[in-house]
Amino acid sequence: MLQHPYPMYFYPDNLLERIVIFQKEKFNYRSVPQEIKKKSVINKEEFQNNGWYKTIWEMTNVLPGSKLEKNIASFPDELPYRLIKLFSYAGETVLDPFFGSGTTMKMARQLKKNSIGYEIIRDLENIIRKKAGFESEKTNNFFEIFEKKTGRYKFVTIDYIESKKNANNSKDNRA
Numbered sequence: 001m002l003q004h005p006y007p008m009y010f011y012p013d014n015l016l017e018r019i020v021i022f023q024k025e026k027f028n029y030r031s032v033p034q035e036i037k038k039k040s041v042i043n044k045e046e047f048q049n050n051g052w053y054k055t056i057w058e059m060t061n062v063l064p065g066s067k068l069e070k071n072i073a074s075f076p077d078e079l080p081y082r083l084i085k086l087f088s089y090a091g092e093t094v095l096d097p098f099f100g101s102g103t104t105m106k107m108a109r110q111l112k113k114n115s116i117g118y119e120i121i122r123d124l125e126n127i128i129r130k131k132a133g134f135e136s137e138k139t140n141n142f143f144e145i146f147e148k149k150t151g152r153y154k155f156v157t158i159d160y161i162e163s164k165k166n167a168n169n170s171k172d173n174r175a
């Protein structure tokens with residue numbers, strides 16, 4: 001928006017950012033069970049009508065004045081929403097190594113996926129809780145923080161921990 005219609009008022013802000021996609025080896029589409037595929041289907045109309053196929057995605061960035069994201073360069077919700085839909089199957093866990101206000105966790109929850117985040121600023125906990133909807137006692141049970149000696153903090157959902165436990169148990173049973 002142009003605040004005043006005169007030269008020097010236009011302030012370009014993050015006009016273009018890149019999304020880099022890494023893939024470890026060739027993806028084996030046949031390894032995905034039919035039932036998981038069904039749960040992960042992408043709505044073609046949503047894809048088409050919102051221009052997800054375009055090289056450049058146009059999105060309104062989070063405005064600097066927004067309360068929850070003050071001083072954090074948060075993603076617009078639409079960004080993790082699209083990426084989670086396009087690159088993860090049902091039951092998978094989404095990782096954001098630069099967690100900030102937890103936009104990725106918010107959208108992962110909406111899309112019924114587990115998520116983990118790494119963040120160095122401990123004080124962001126309350127903002128993350130609020131944004132991702134872990135404020136009430138009931139939802140609190142699904143949110144956990146691990147503090148690491150390196151000074152990084154790992155925010156994970158309890159579903160993730162449970163699945164880790166189950167995996168370890170089945171390993172023990174096999175031993």
Ligand SMILES: C[S@@+](CC[C@H](N)C(=O)[O-])C[C@H]1O[C@@H](n2cnc3c(N)ncnc32)[C@H](O)[C@@H]1O
Nearest residue numbers: 073074075098099100101102103118119120121
């Ligand atoms: C651009 S913000 C991330 C925005 C976030 N994904 C969101 O949508 O809310 C980058 C965040 O990465 C955090 N950060 C920077 N270096 C880090 C590191 N080495 N490990 C973990 N987090 C880091 C910063 O504290 C900051 O909150």
